Amino acid sequence: MTMRSMSGVLAFAALMALGGCSSTMVEPEHYSGFLPDYQRLKEEESASGAKVARWVDPSLNLSRYNSVYIEPSQFYPRPQPTDQISQNTLKDIAQYYDTALKRELGKVIRVVNSPAADSLVIRPAITAVSSSTEGLKPYEVIPIALVVAATTTAVGARDQEVQIATEAMFLDGGNSKLLAEVVRKGTGTALENKETALTVQNIKPVVDGWAQDLRLAYERLKPRQ
Template sequence: MRFPLCVPVLTLALLAAGCTSHVADKKQYSGFLGDYSQLQSTQSPSGKPTLRWISPDYHDADYRGVVYTPVVYYPAAHPTARISQQTLDEVRSYTDSQLKRAISERKPLVTTKGPRTLLVKAAITAVSAENEGVQFYEVVPIAAVVASTMAATGHRTQESSLFLEIEAVDAQTGKPMIKVVRKAFGKTLPNNNTPITLTDLRPGIDEMVRDTLAFSVP
């Protein structure tokens, strides 16, 4: 049995032992960014592993404003037994407000596309709970582990995390300038029955926002 989802469900049941992955696996790319082939492993300003690509044509001083697009879920999110509609709304709203604030502190926000402006769009592509020490994924909304895996995993503590994909394009030419895929970790959950809340995910969201403020490109 699977948790009910109203979007196509990709079931990930990775039983190989190993450490929890700190970056998104290729199987977890949502399609929001279109092309992921140029992403490279690097570190965020806070030292956290992340996947990023920056166009060789991008120069920060060339842009004077940002057209900001509100954060969305991609694919569309629907509540499950572990994450309520209220929580989904709270997570999206909080991520959106914090990211918008961070970007506005770097460059003025504008409403019109034009020369020397960037168009920034972002999507929450999954909220997850991973068993510590085992690569075993329960991902919402992208995927949910089948219930029969309970026998194999027991009540191991889990790490909550949020997957975010961000793209900045030249608003006039439409050419991609920056792409980022970030997996941010929140609080530890007692077991795989514990509901996931904004309180659990907030530390990871806040860390991503701090890295956005500290991000520097020549």
């Protein structure tokens, strides 16, 4: 494999490295169990400077894939909606994740409705993150974890920080061989207080950043015509 190809492979595996200005690493104790093998994940720095946990098959050659199939994103584990995070919001978040990935990847590779032998298959999940602030108990493990931020408002109420995490695997469309894995998280737009309902707008900047970074990383390996 040439140096150019190797750098492209590593850039592609970096993936989802924008969105959110706090930690982008998911602690191993908060891995969801969605990926088949966490042991080979290593902390790396992505092309845009964010820390991610990832693994890439050293023999990966993206030039053999002429299309990409993006499986519908799923929640793992399955969440229980709350007053603050409704079932409709969870549905909207999953649909927006799909939309963002297809929008960005569609700019650089053909997105197909079913996998073929020449397809790269992306299997994304929105996964559970459990976080806590000193003196406070963690919220229940749900795909969107809300933690009380350190900053207080003028009326004394604390902002609610919104964190969303993803785990994704990349497969060969012909033989289902696992090609890469990645785990990361991001911080969305804070909620005013614990009574404020979450909407998809709170997490759009994070998801947009993940999708844009995936496209940019893919472009680095795209063969020049």
